[in-house]
Amino acid sequence: MAADKVDPIHQFHINKLIPIEIGGYDLSFTNSALFMVATVVVAAAFLFLTTSSRSLVPGRLQSVSEMAYEFVGNMLRDAAGTQGMKFFPFVFSLFMFVLVANLLGLFPYFFTITSHIIVTFGLAALVIGTVVVYGFMKHGFGFLKLFVPHGVPVFLLPLVVLIEVISFVSRPVSLSVRLFANMLAGHITLKVFSGFVVSLSALGAVGVAGSVLPLAMAVALTALELLVAFLQAYVFAVLTCMYLNDALHPGH
């Protein structure tokens, strides 16, 4: 049982809560799904309840909601211009979803949905899918100008186009792996240091004294993880804004 406690991977296990299977696919309601629901409910309830008074002079919580709104709005306007504002609900939802999922994951015994590559990849694929679909809808084949930068000598063009295509294709991968790896690594480190505290404490008085160090580390790491939780949501949203800018203005 002691080994089970210090297992840093245990926190990422998926447990079926309500087994559902349709057409051979396992679509069970798992702890991951539960925390997706929790994330959505917490984020939506916070935004909904804090703004329900519609005060002209906002209270603390209302100004938090407004700050988040204006923060994402300014981010999108800076990156993609006023035309980009049609994607404001999309980027705001992404930011709030990732942020709240990351923050919820910091609670002990809570599941971190962004520590699963398929979830972050799903979000990244949604972003890139939006970029590609909107880009082709708006510019037709002109969207392919994205891969042909201006002012490149003709003999270099095939190489540059190849590099641009590779960089575009790697975008969903880097977008999803960045978030996933940050959350995964942070939670594993946190778990490992916390595990040291438990195992050292079991060794008697010397162990208890020695466990102060990993305990301090765990506290410091929790603060760092709080920063990372916010930062990764921000990075995800900023990159989304920049990719959407490519869909709006493919000619560089």
Place this chain on the structure above:
Amino acid sequence: MFVTSAFAQESAPAADTSHAATEGDTHSGTSVPAEAHGTFPPFDPATFPSQLLWLAITFGLFYLFLKRVVMPRVGGIIDVRNDRITQDLDQAAKLKGEADAAVAAYEQELAEAKTKANAIGQQANDAAKAEAETARKKVEAALDQKLGEAEARISSIKANAMKEVGSIAEDTASAIVEALVGGKASKAEIAAAVKSVAR
């Protein structure tokens, strides 16, 4: 790699254990239950369909809720506030304009009052000056008159004196002549001589 391990779970236990061994190496053998499960959970494709489905459902609902309810509301709050602020600023600007106008009117009135006061002062000054002038003129006229009278008296006295000067001179001359010459000069000669000297 995780795809093969998924097949491994169902078909080939040998592959499963080899994969689990590599997994176990990374966390120094403490993770016995993870090895028993087979794969590193985030890379377990068996959970992908369920996670994707629930992600789509939850995120879709979240997106719709934010787009339909939350964002119009927050945007509305911010717009109302901005409107209110511009309105208040306009009001402040209007009040400031009014205050400026009041100050200008006050200053104009002050300037008018000043010029009026100056005019009144000037008028009083002029009147006083004119009065003083007439008084001076009156005094001067009186003085002139007195001067004239005095001069007239002086001239009459002078004339009388002059008249007597002739007879005194004649008397003196006749006395001098008598004393010097010892003869008597005629009265007419002496008068003629005195006259010629007096001229």
